[in-house]
Amino acid sequence: MNPRPNQSRQAARYALLDGLRPISRKSTRKCRKVRISPTVQVQRAPDGGVLLAGVHTCGGVRDCPVCAAKIYATRGAEVSSALRLWRLGHKRNGRHGHCYMLTVTLKHKGKSGRKLDAMRRGLANAWRYFNQGRAATLLKLSMGLSHYVRGLEVTHGRKHGWHPHLHNILFTTRKLDGLHEREIQERWQECVRRALGSEYVPTLAHGAKLSSEFRDDYLTKLGLEIASIDSKEGRKGNRTPWAIAGDAVSGDEESKLLWQEYCREMRGARQLTWSRGARRFFDLGKELSDDELASDGVPVVEGVGHVLGEFSGKVWDRLSWRRGFVASVIAAATSELPITELEKLSCRNCSPPGRVFSEAMREPLASRSTCPSSSEPHSRVTDENAQRDRPPDHAPSSASVAAIR
Numbered sequence: 001m002n003p004r005p006n007q008s009r010q011a012a013r014y015a016l017l018d019g020l021r022p023i024s025r026k027s028t029r030k031c032r033k034v035r036i037s038p039t040v041q042v043q044r045a046p047d048g049g050v051l052l053a054g055v056h057t058c059g060g061v062r063d064c065p066v067c068a069a070k071i072y073a074t075r076g077a078e079v080s081s082a083l084r085l086w087r088l089g090h091k092r093n094g095r096h097g098h099c100y101m102l103t104v105t106l107k108h109k110g111k112s113g114r115k116l117d118a119m120r121r122g123l124a125n126a127w128r129y130f131n132q133g134r135a136a137t138l139l140k141l142s143m144g145l146s147h148y149v150r151g152l153e154v155t156h157g158r159k160h161g162w163h164p165h166l167h168n169i170l171f172t173t174r175k176l177d178g179l180h181e182r183e184i185q186e187r188w189q190e191c192v193r194r195a196l197g198s199e200y201v202p203t204l205a206h207g208a209k210l211s212s213e214f215r216d217d218y219l220t221k222l223g224l225e226i227a228s229i230d231s232k233e234g235r236k237g238n239r240t241p242w243a244i245a246g247d248a249v250s251g252d253e254e255s256k257l258l259w260q261e262y263c264r265e266m267r268g269a270r271q272l273t274w275s276r277g278a279r280r281f282f283d284l285g286k287e288l289s290d291d292e293l294a295s296d297g298v299p300v301v302e303g304v305g306h307v308l309g310e311f312s313g314k315v316w317d318r319l320s321w322r323r324g325f326v327a328s329v330i331a332a333a334t335s336e337l338p339i340t341e342l343e344k345l346s347c348r349n350c351s352p353p354g355r356v357f358s359e360a361m362r363e364p365l366a367s368r369s370t371c372p373s374s375s376e377p378h379s380r381v382t383d384e385n386a387q388r389d390r391p392p393d394h395a396p397s398s399a400s401v402a403a404i405r
Contacts, residue, residue, distance in 0.1 A: 010049055011334050013065040014327040019249030023256050024063055025263060031058040032066060033320045040316045042333050043296075044306035050333040051296040052326070059291035061271045062241065063263045067294035074293050075272055079149060079169070082282040086147075086171045097146070098172045103209045104130075104188055105165035107202040116162040116265035119196075120152060123164050126195035130188060139183060144174035147278035152269060155238035156258060162265075163238060171278075181210040308333050 014032070021029045037054035045051050058064050061071045086097040106123060127150070130136060139145075150168045157163060170176075185204040192201050201207070239247075241262050247255035271290075279287060311319075319325055 008334065010069070011327065011331040013069055014330040015324070016065045016245065016249060018324055018327045020063075020065075020245055020259070023248060023260055025058075025060075025267075027056075027058040028060050028064050028263075030056050031060070031064055032056070032326050035313055035316050035320075038313050040311045040313075040320075041307050042309040042311075042329060044308055044333075050308070050330055052329070053296050055296070057291070057294045057296060059289070059294040061290045061294075062266050062269070064294075065242065065245070067290070071271070071290055071293045074288070078282075078284050079272075081284070082147075082149070082171070082278070083169070085282055098175055099212065100170045100172065100176055101211050102148075102168040102170055102184065103165060103211075104168070105163070105202060105207060106192060106196065106200045107206075108160040108163065116154065116164065116261065119162065120154070120164040120266070120269060122192075122196040122200070123152075123166060126188070126191040127166055129191040129194055135187065139187065142183075143170070143176060143180055144172045145170055146173060147171040147281060148275045149278060150273045150275075151271065154262070154266065155240055156244060156262075157238040162262075176210060181208070184208050184210060 017028075017031065021033075032052055032055050034056040035054060036056050040052060040054040043051050043053050058067055059071075060067050062068070083099055087099060089096045104123075104127065106119065106126075148168050148170050150166055152164065152166055154162060154164045182204070185208045188208040189201050189204065192207065241259070244255050244258050244262065248259045274284075274287070279285070
């Protein structure tokens with residue numbers, strides 16, 4: 001059986017992370033490399049993916065492809081749940097609701113304009129003004145606006161440079177029409193003028209756009225589509241940050257500088273913001289931080305996954321800093337014969353078998369269809385195994401390379 005498409009993409013994200021390490025911040029360089037427990041385990045997650053337990057995670061939603069994918073998955077599920085509840089009629093409102101996508105942006109100023117950090121902060125201030133005051137209250141009442149969730153997206157074009165914009169899902173009790181859109185556009189112009197000055201005021205049509213779209217379109221525009229990390233294509237001639245990252249890893253010097261600028265200027269920017277009371281209304285619970293969502297946990301004795309292999313601390317410390325090693329481990333674990341491929345990376349078979357039970361589940365995870373068969377043994381790496389069986393220069397196996405590609 002060949003690796004599933006999502007598993008191959010997972011290996012590709014680890015390969016992208018390995019390529020980005022030299023030009024990323026310190027925490028990202030250490031992500032999935034630095035050990036935080038006595039051992040490091042390669043586990044099969046309940047969803048069929050592979051994770052490394054016992055290593056540092058950076059929680060970088062904008063600059064780490066591995067952490068970002070985990071964060072996207074959780075937040076995307078929350079947004080989808082809110083959309084479904086609101087459209088079908090929430091138990092607290094007793095009637096069907098409507099959902100719209102409102103996109104707001106600034107006028108292009110070209111590469112000579114303000115820095116990305118100043119532009120995205122100005123954009124956030126303009127949105128804050130948009131929601132303040134008597135005029136905002138009257139507009140919300142006419143729209144029947146109950147809640148919203150806001151996402152910040154940034155693209156880059158060779159002609160105009162950085163282009164930040166906000167995507168907002170509006171949860172309303174009324175259908176919106178062209179008159180509502182016109183009122184929104186005029187108010188948005190006033191708010192941009194107040195926040196950044198007249199030079200950044202966009203045209204009516206370009207500054208604010210209101211539309212009703214499908215679920216996948218909502219998640220894509222909010223920046224929660226995991227496939228966007230793997231895509232090398234931009235939109236309308238612009239490149240997404242992940243497209244810039246891919247070009248940077250491929251050796252493009254301009255893209256390397258752009259990637260470093262993006263990571264520096266976007267540091268601290270929130271990916272997703274819910275309006276006050278929205279998470280409580282949709283029963284989403286307490287919002288977890290990026291670090292909490294990205295963490296893979298620590299090695300377990302009675303845990304929540306199927307253990308494919310385990311590295312002792314000394315062996316992991318010695319091998320993990322070799323270029324491409326972490327990506328090779330993930331590629332091997334998602335290959336057709338994970339144990340065989342892990343052996344080529346200095347893993348050895350030993351007992352006990354890799355069945356790990358969870359008290360919260362009625363059956364062992366290894367018996368599920370997304371997990372390997374219970375006949376796959378649990379591999380543990382020892383110092384002696386690594387010294388004896390380590391391949392020259394630690395080159396990835398053919399199956400590992402194929403999975404990464």
